[in-house]
Amino acid sequence: MKKYLIITIFLFFCGSVFSQVKLIGTITDNNGKEVVGANIYIKGTYDGTTSDSTGKFILRTSAKGKQIIKISFIGYKDYEREISINNNEQNFSFKLEEDIFKMPGVQIVAGSFKAGDKIKSIALQPMDIVTTASTAGDIYGALSALPGASKVGESGMLYVRGGDASESQTYIDNIKVESPYLHRLSNVPTRGRYSPLLFNGTLFSTGGYSAEFGQALSSVLLLTTNNMPADSKTDISLYSTGVGVAHTHLFNNSAIVATFDYSNFKPYYELVKQRYNWIKPPETIYATVGYTVNFKNGGRLKTLLSINYDDFKFLTQNGYILQDSQAVRLTNKNVFLKSNYYGKLSENSTYDIGIGFNLDENTFGFSKSATINDKVINPEFKLTFNTILSKKVKLRYGGNLFFRSFAESIDSLSNQQKLDFGNQTIAAFAETELNFGNSFAMRLGGRIEHNSITTPNTFGPRISMAYKFKESGQFSFAYGIFYQSPADMYLKFTTNLKQEVAHHYILNYQFEKNKRLFRLEIYYKNYNSLVKFPVPYLSIIDLTVLDQFNWLQTNYNNSGKGYAKGLDLFFRDKKTIENGDFWISYSFLDTKRDYKYFYNMATPSSFARHNFSFVYKQWITSLHSNIGLTYSFASGRPYFNPNLGVTQFLSQHTKPYNDLSLNYAFDLSSFTKAPITLFFMASNVLGFKNIFGYRPTTYPDANGQYILQPIEPQSTRFFLVALFLTFKNENIK
Amino acid sequence: MKKIKLVTIILLCIVTNSFAQYKEEMAKALEILNKANKKEDFIAAANKFVQLSQIESQEWLTFYYACYSYTVLTYFINDNDDLRDLYLDKAQDNYEVANKLMPNNDEVELLKGYILESRFIVSPMSRLSTGSEAVSTFKKVLKMNPNNPRAYTLYGIHIFHTPAFLGGGAKEALKVFKLGAERYKSFVPKDVLYPNWGLEDNDYWMAKCNKSKEKK
Numbered sequence: 001m002k003k004y005l006i007i008t009i010f011l012f013f014c015g016s017v018f019s020q021v022k023l024i025g026t027i028t029d030n031n032g033k034e035v036v037g038a039n040i041y042i043k044g045t046y047d048g049t050t051s052d053s054t055g056k057f058i059l060r061t062s063a064k065g066k067q068i069i070k071i072s073f074i075g076y077k078d079y080e081r082e083i084s085i086n087n088n089e090q091n092f093s094f095k096l097e098e099d100i101f102k103m104p105g106v107q108i109v110a111g112s113f114k115a116g117d118k119i120k121s122i123a124l125q126p127m128d129i130v131t132t133a134s135t136a137g138d139i140y141g142a143l144s145a146l147p148g149a150s151k152v153g154e155s156g157m158l159y160v161r162g163g164d165a166s167e168s169q170t171y172i173d174n175i176k177v178e179s180p181y182l183h184r185l186s187n188v189p190t191r192g193r194y195s196p197l198l199f200n201g202t203l204f205s206t207g208g209y210s211a212e213f214g215q216a217l218s219s220v221l222l223l224t225t226n227n228m229p230a231d232s233k234t235d236i237s238l239y240s241t242g243v244g245v246a247h248t249h250l251f252n253n254s255a256i257v258a259t260f261d262y263s264n265f266k267p268y269y270e271l272v273k274q275r276y277n278w279i280k281p282p283e284t285i286y287a288t289v290g291y292t293v294n295f296k297n298g299g300r301l302k303t304l305l306s307i308n309y310d311d312f313k314f315l316t317q318n319g320y321i322l323q324d325s326q327a328v329r330l331t332n333k334n335v336f337l338k339s340n341y342y343g344k345l346s347e348n349s350t351y352d353i354g355i356g357f358n359l360d361e362n363t364f365g366f367s368k369s370a371t372i373n374d375k376v377i378n379p380e381f382k383l384t385f386n387t388i389l390s391k392k393v394k395l396r397y398g399g400n401l402f403f404r405s406f407a408e409s410i411d412s413l414s415n416q417q418k419l420d421f422g423n424q425t426i427a428a429f430a431e432t433e434l435n436f437g438n439s440f441a442m443r444l445g446g447r448i449e450h451n452s453i454t455t456p457n458t459f460g461p462r463i464s465m466a467y468k469f470k471e472s473g474q475f476s477f478a479y480g481i482f483y484q485s486p487a488d489m490y491l492k493f494t495t496n497l498k499q500e501v502a503h504h505y506i507l508n509y510q511f512e513k514n515k516r517l518f519r520l521e522i523y524y525k526n527y528n529s530l531v532k533f534p535v536p537y538l539s540i541i542d543l544t545v546l547d548q549f550n551w552l553q554t555n556y557n558n559s560g561k562g563y564a565k566g567l568d569l570f571f572r573d574k575k576t577i578e579n580g581d582f583w584i585s586y587s588f589l590d591t592k593r594d595y596k597y598f599y600n601m602a603t604p605s606s607f608a609r610h611n612f613s614f615v616y617k618q619w620i621t622s623l624h625s626n627i628g629l630t631y632s633f634a635s636g637r638p639y640f641n642p643n644l645g646v647t648q649f650l651s652q653h654t655k656p657y658n659d660l661s662l663n664y665a666f667d668l669s670s671f672t673k674a675p676i677t678l679f680f681m682a683s684n685v686l687g688f689k690n691i692f693g694y695r696p697t698t699y700p701d702a703n704g705q706y707i708l709q710p711i712e713p714q715s716t717r718f719f720l721v722a723l724f725l726t727f728k729n730e731n732i733k
Numbered sequence: 734m735k736k737i738k739l740v741t742i743i744l745l746c747i748v749t750n751s752f753a754q755y756k757e758e759m760a761k762a763l764e765i766l767n768k769a770n771k772k773e774d775f776i777a778a779a780n781k782f783v784q785l786s787q788i789e790s791q792e793w794l795t796f797y798y799a800c801y802s803y804t805v806l807t808y809f810i811n812d813n814d815d816l817r818d819l820y821l822d823k824a825q826d827n828y829e830v831a832n833k834l835m836p837n838n839d840e841v842e843l844l845k846g847y848i849l850e851s852r853f854i855v856s857p858m859s860r861l862s863t864g865s866e867a868v869s870t871f872k873k874v875l876k877m878n879p880n881n882p883r884a885y886t887l888y889g890i891h892i893f894h895t896p897a898f899l900g901g902g903a904k905e906a907l908k909v910f911k912l913g914a915e916r917y918k919s920f921v922p923k924d925v926l927y928p929n930w931g932l933e934d935n936d937y938w939m940a941k942c943n944k945s946k947e948k949k
């Protein structure tokens with residue numbers, strides 16, 4: 001008897017001779033759709049299975065009595081239920097509930113930006129910029145091929161949705177860059193100071209941007225520097241206008257990146273004829289040092305220092321300023337330093353301490369008859385916190401302190417003048433992101449600012465909301481009030497000015513699938529409190545100079561106003577053509593202003609009604625080459641014809657603008673041992689004769705007519721040839 | 734005495750039985766994994782390992798293979814980047830447990846690199862820094878164990894997809910795959926359940942490199 005008992009017990013533990021029972025069922029979600037591949041098992045046992053293509057499952061188990069069955073599937077909340085297992089087959093039906101926090105949900109898009117790298121809207125990667133023809137590696141040049149941006153060829157700066165270049169601000173790691181463009185005088189196009197390869201993200205917001213940023217009536221451009229590089233390496237670039245060296249050194253938990261560039265347009269201008277008369281073509285020296293450290297506690301430090309020296313001299317054209325022609329020289333010294341420390345306060349809370357410092361000094365010399373020296377110093381302190389309050393609520397808040405000092409000294413034969421001012425800004429912002437279910441999200445925020453030099457203190461609310469359809473894209477809406485201090489050239493004369501203000505209303509629809517993106521955005525911007533000053537019609541002073549040097553000290557006030565409304569369309573396809581990527585961008589813009597010296601509401605001369613770009617890039621494997629093509633079109637731009645009456649102010653238009661640019665990159669590394677790339681770029685290959693506007697002569701001729709001189713590009717075409725080499729300092733053996 | 738003997742026998746039975754069952758279940762699960770060639774198969778494999786890991790919560794291999802299955806399956810999803818990231822999150826959770834149970838292990842560390850590489854592949858242009866981190870991890874694994882053949886395979890795949898002017902391309906990748914091929918020949922896993930994958934992948938990629946050389 002005992003033996004049998006022992007054997008039975010033995011078998012009981014060792015054998016799998018029990019009766020297995022079948023549990024059958026179906027798994028669906030809360031819409032009744034079957035869930036394929038769900039994980040179903042009995043807790044504490046080895047018995048489990050996976051639901052098939054119809055959501056059905058068959059689970060065989062030898063467990064008995066009260067058991068807990070558990071079901072899980074990605075994107076859904078885990079499901080557990082107590083069941084009673086006996087010897088009979090049982091049927092079940094389980095419903096899974098979506099997990100809000102985990103399911104890829106809706107993201108705010110309208111005009112505003114999104115955090116993180118899941119950016120589906122207008123974000124350009126560094127290689128996008130470098131490979132877009134017509135940009136020659138300039139960030140702002142690439143952005144002008146995107147919707148919302150107007151092509152202002154003679155300037156090279158960013159004009160967004162009817163807003164001047166000064167209405168768009170650039171940030172590096174959320175620290176403001178006071179002077180992102182190299183300084184050029186009117187009608188000599190400029191470019192950004194920073195190479196796109198310094199950054200791993202470029203986010204361009206055409207309006208309705210976050211409460212974290214202020215002092216920009218139109219848009220912000222957010223650049224994020226790279227984190228940690230993978231290797232130590234040295235990059236050398238040789239190009240038709242200069243040389244550059246960059247060295248990356250990787251330590252255990254830190255890295256240093258140092259770059260040095262020297263560019264001189266003299267040899268190039270001697271080869272390719274220019275319309276402008278250069279006495280000294282632009283010479284630029286540029287160096288940066290970046291330092292990144294990852295700390296053991298999870299914190300990170302990112303520091304960037306950039307130093308820039310830029311110098312040129314040219315002969316101005318007839319009818320410019322007071323004399324017929326004079327030599328103008330501009331020397332620029334620029335220092336930008338920023339440092340960010342990212343730290344963790346707790347599991348759900350992080351912070352970012354930022355320090356910025358800008359120094360920008362410009363010396364303008366006019367044929368030794370006058371010298372103007374401008375110096376701007378701008379330190380910034382910033383503190384930002386990020387907290388995840390719950391699954392549905394995220395909070396971001398912080399504040400900054402800006403100190404801005406502007407000092408100008410004018411030294412002419414007849415006059416010596418000093419103008420300066422200082423402005424202290426204290427700002428605070430808070431923004432919360434709320435998620436309701438998987439289809440609706442909302443961002444609410446506000447920014448308060450106090451500027452010592454203007455009134456009043458401002459409060460700018462920001463609201464945006466987005467609704468996501470299941471399979472057909474998403475809809476978003478954004479509204480905000482944006483403030484900006486008047487330009488330096490006004491503030492240096494008076495402290496009685498107010499903040500300029502713009503209200504943005506933006507509606508957006510976006511759909512992305514299979515590497516194709518479609519985006520439609522409609523907007524309305526209302527401007528108020530813009531700086532305005534009375535100027536008698538047809539005063540002797542040249543209007544373009546008025547914009548820049550401001551010889552008249554007139555009564556500045558904030559009575560200016562304006563509007564901008566329009567539509568932006570964008571379509572990008574990275575899939576249809578193998579190894580190819582193209583985008584089409586169209587913008588319609590209707591904008592009028594009555595500001596500065598304007599005599600009535602008119603469209604400013606920078607803006608065309610229609611802007612169109614087609615950008616195409618193709619990698620050809622067999623030829624080891626990358627080809628890029630950009631076609632841009634803009635309808636005619638308004639210009640001022642003083643021969644007509646004041647009611648016809650800015651009523652005439654230039655002919656439309658066309659440009660077809662090509663670039664070609666050839667990968668030599670298949671023939672050589674080291675990675676070498678040869679690069680060619682030519683803008684306006686078809687030689688369109690573009691005219692950006694007309695400038696009237698300063699004085700009327702014998703018949704009382706002002707002659708209109710066309711403002712043309714420096715040269716019909718721009719060519720660039722470059723060679724890029726990379727030497728890596730580490731290899732696996 | 735007899736009672737103690739009985740109890741001991743019974744206890745031994747339980748222990749060896751459960752260990753035998755663990756091995757048996759693992760073997761079954763590994764069979765599903767080794768036969769897998771589409772997304773649904775890898776999901777089924779991942780599910781099996783998750784089921785095992787909830788009952789064998791001290792066995793690092795259950796978490797290791799769950800992580801591996803989730804990672805590999807993302808390569809079969811072409812139209813939903815967010816879903817890929819969600820699966821990689823699941824892979825990451827499993828990696829973390831495996832790492833706690835088996836710290837400073839080159840195979841586990843390699844999984845970390847595999848997850849980083851997979852995240853990078855989701856959106857290479859906007860995740861360049863993640864790609865860099867993946868490479869750093871592969872190098873760390875090779876420092877820990879220069880004979881780990883899988884590290885060469887994963888590193889080689891990354892190099893293959895890196896543009897030539899940044900130091901990548903088929904030619905450079907082939908060098909690494911060749912080093913891996915030698916290591917596969919001499920590799921012997923500590924146990925039949927220990928990671929032993931990658932040879933097929935290595936052969937496949939080596940062939941691809943050779944083909945692209947001929948395409949010139």
